[in-house]
Amino acid sequence: MASIALNDRYDPEAAAARRRYFWSRFLVYAVLTFFAVIYLVPLLVVIFNSLREQPEIAQNGLISLPRSFRLDAWADAWGSYCISGTCEGMRRNFFNSLWMTVPATIISTVLGAINGYILSKWRFKGSEVLFNLMLLGVFMPGQISLMPWAFLLGKLGLTNSTYGLVLIHVIQGISFTTLFCRNFYVSIPDDLIKAARIDGAGFWRIFRKIILPLSPPILIVTVIWQFTGIWNEYLFGVVFTSGQEQPITAALVALTAGGTTARAYDVMSAAVLIGALPPLLIYLFGGKYFVRGLTQGAIK
Amino acid sequence: MSTPDLTVPVAASAAPPWRERLTTMAPVLLLAPSLVASFIYVFVFTLWTLYLSLSNSSLLPTYGFVGVDNYVSLWANRRWNIAYTNLFLFSAFYILGSMAVGLLLAILIDQRVRGEAIWRTIFLYPLAVSFIVTGTVWSWLYNPVDGIQAFVRGLGWSDFSFALTANRNTAIYAVIITGIWQSSGFAMALFLAGLRSVDPDLVKAAQIDGASTFRTYRKVILPTIAPIFLAVAVIQIQFAIKTFDLVAALTRGGPGVSTTFPAIYVYDLMFQRGQIGEGAAAAMMMLAALAVVLVPYSLWIVWRRQAEGRDG
Numbered sequence: 316m317a318s319i320a321l322n323d324r325y326d327p328e329a330a331a332a333r334r335r336y337f338w339s340r341f342l343v344y345a346v347l348t349f350f351a352v353i354y355l356v357p358l359l360v361v362i363f364n365s366l367r368e369q370p371e372i373a374q375n376g377l378i379s380l381p382r383s384f385r386l387d388a389w390a391d392a393w394g395s396y397c398i399s400g401t402c403e404g405m406r407r408n409f410f411n412s413l414w415m416t417v418p419a420t421i422i423s424t425v426l427g428a429i430n431g432y433i434l435s436k437w438r439f440k441g442s443e444v445l446f447n448l449m450l451l452g453v454f455m456p457g458q459i460s461l462m463p464w465a466f467l468l469g470k471l472g473l474t475n476s477t478y479g480l481v482l483i484h485v486i487q488g489i490s491f492t493t494l495f496c497r498n499f500y501v502s503i504p505d506d507l508i509k510a511a512r513i514d515g516a517g518f519w520r521i522f523r524k525i526i527l528p529l530s531p532p533i534l535i536v537t538v539i540w541q542f543t544g545i546w547n548e549y550l551f552g553v554v555f556t557s558g559q560e561q562p563i564t565a566a567l568v569a570l571t572a573g574g575t576t577a578r579a580y581d582v583m584s585a586a587v588l589i590g591a592l593p594p595l596l597i598y599l600f601g602g603k604y605f606v607r608g609l610t611q612g613a614i615k
Numbered sequence: 616m617s618t619p620d621l622t623v624p625v626a627a628s629a630a631p632p633w634r635e636r637l638t639t640m641a642p643v644l645l646l647a648p649s650l651v652a653s654f655i656y657v658f659v660f661t662l663w664t665l666y667l668s669l670s671n672s673s674l675l676p677t678y679g680f681v682g683v684d685n686y687v688s689l690w691a692n693r694r695w696n697i698a699y700t701n702l703f704l705f706s707a708f709y710i711l712g713s714m715a716v717g718l719l720l721a722i723l724i725d726q727r728v729r730g731e732a733i734w735r736t737i738f739l740y741p742l743a744v745s746f747i748v749t750g751t752v753w754s755w756l757y758n759p760v761d762g763i764q765a766f767v768r769g770l771g772w773s774d775f776s777f778a779l780t781a782n783r784n785t786a787i788y789a790v791i792i793t794g795i796w797q798s799s800g801f802a803m804a805l806f807l808a809g810l811r812s813v814d815p816d817l818v819k820a821a822q823i824d825g826a827s828t829f830r831t832y833r834k835v836i837l838p839t840i841a842p843i844f845l846a847v848a849v850i851q852i853q854f855a856i857k858t859f860d861l862v863a864a865l866t867r868g869g870p871g872v873s874t875t876f877p878a879i880y881v882y883d884l885m886f887q888r889g890q891i892g893e894g895a896a897a898a899m900m901m902l903a904a905l906a907v908v909l910v911p912y913s914l915w916i917v918w919r920r921q922a923e924g925r926d927g
Contacts, residue, residue: 336763339828344728345722346719347720347723347728350716350720351734351737351738351740354737354740354796354800357749357752360752370710375764375769376761376765376769377756377758377762377766378762378765404853404900406907409795414906416700429645429646430645435644437642439642439643441638443645445646445650447639448653449649449653449657452653452656454853454876455657456856456857456901458857458859458878458881458882458897458898458901459661459898459899460656460660461898462676462885462894462895463659463664464660464661471786486652486653488895493649518642518730543743546745547744547745547746547860548745549745549859549863549864550859550860550878550882553863554886561787564747567747567751567864568863568864571751571754580755587748589927590718590745590747590748591744591748592880594743594744598739598742598743602736602739
């Protein structure tokens with residue numbers, strides 16, 4: 316430090332500070348860029364490969380800038396690629412996932428909102444204990460419930476069907492949605508509810524007129540959380556459905572499991588992107604809320 | 616003719632208690648289905664699996680009681696021991712790794728960088744994507760013939776070697792690296808939220824005292840967000856114990872059995888090998904691992920809340 320200061324005649328300390336500031340800023344951005352590259356390369360690799368021609372991939376490897384451009388792989392992956400015998404692409408599995416995710420998300424969110432409303436504003440003797448017992452569902456590993464579910468779905472005639480998966484995800488999801496909504500509704504002042512009750516408003520009226528209008532922030536968080544979680548789920552999908560009825564995550568594993576020889580990276584890349592797109596879009600549009608949802612439980 | 620006059624007041628006086636009771640009961644009635652479902656899901660299912668783990672079930676669930684036989688044969692199995700060792704190895708590196716990367720990124724982003732939203736989006740997007748997608752893509756990148764190794768060799772470093780998933784001893788590190796890649800953004804988000812909640816006056820005071828940025832972080836900021844470290848660790852450990860998708864897509868447990876995890880093994884026993892009893896025992900061991908982590912943590916949370924309540 317001393318030698319630098321001696322060389323600079325005008326304002327040595329300020330110059331040194333400026334230099335130090337410049338280098339520390341440079342370092343911050345350099346490290347961030349380094350990690351950003353690591354995070355983005357896999358995504359770019361998949362996007363590029365879904366647009367390259369298979370011979371070009373075979374020749375230049377997976378990690379390379381595209382020298383060709385075509386959308387055939389997307390069309391193949393969507394409608395005509397063969398997965399274990401049937402050649403209908405991922406279309407069916409995509410819609411299986413959609414018809415599983417959308418109802419399960421809506422039902423579990425509605426139930427969560429009502430449960431949360433009751434557990435925060437209509438408490439009764441023992442309701443706190445019941446709430447804590449419900450929370451245990453958050454921590455249950457899916458493996459514990461596999462055999463009981465297999466039995467129940469069999470009895471209900473819901474094996475190998477999307478409805479069975481909806482049922483599983485609703486019941487598994489209630490714990491999460493109730494937790495989210497209850498913790499949010501607790502912060503709504505009780506006086507507001509009391510005043511409404513004195514004015515003669517009942518259970519549903521208070522819910523409709525006071526609670527629901529205040530709910531959008533937490534409902535968005537809950538919907539995003541449930542949608543991404545259910546869409547991305549794999550264990551129940553692979554255990555309780557097969558072939559045509561599989562959700563997209565299970566189909567992706569089946570698709571990419573084919574031997575090691577001559578892998579159709581172009582079609583597989585497109586298929587991976589098709590499977591990743593819905594939660595990615597939800598994340599890009601609702602990212603702010605997504606983060607809030609993730610941090611909500613842990614910070615409190 | 617007097618009857619209608621009579622019934623009206625009677626009905627009116629009888630209606631309120633009945634309706635009132637319904638109103639007071641409504642919350643309980645509405646909550647009941649969810650409560651019953653959750654109760655069955657948590658308690659009945661757990662006891663059910665516990666009982667299966669003590670039964671002689673093989674291809675189909677049967678209820679002949681055999682005591683702890685399944686647990687004994689489970690722990691005598693080499694593959695289960697590999698799975699459990701892997702779980703510890705994976706949990707340790709995965710948690711430390713994603714916390715280290717997450718903390719570094721959070722601190723860097725906290726330096727009033729430009730385009731904060733863009734950086735955050737880049738580091739967090741893997742979290743929106745399933746472990747299946749991540750595992751599949753990384754399995755291609757690890758593939759020595761087509762992936763990173765081929766790329767670096769193509770640049771001219773012809774004896775560069777990067778084939779983690781092809782080797783029994785290193786495949787577990789491929790799982791760890793991919794896990795860290797997927798979830799350090801989550802650690803970053805939690806840490807960043809924590810850093811933002813630190814009292815700015817505290818930081819200013821440290822800076823006025825002449826503490827360097829590094830020292831301020833180490834001595835002032837990080838200690839105040841200590842609970843977040845614990846929260847991140849507990850959440851990550853849950854991911855780790857439940858890890859099934861990531862391994863299923865990335866290595867499928869191989870090469871050989873080198874990346875078997877308890878979750879994978881449960882699935883194999885129950886649905887591939889028709890050993891439901893032993894599979895249930897393995898599932899109970901997973902629950903035990905979770906309980907070892909979560910029970911002390913929840914007790915600590917309750918204790919802390921009560922302590923805060925006492926102190927006002």
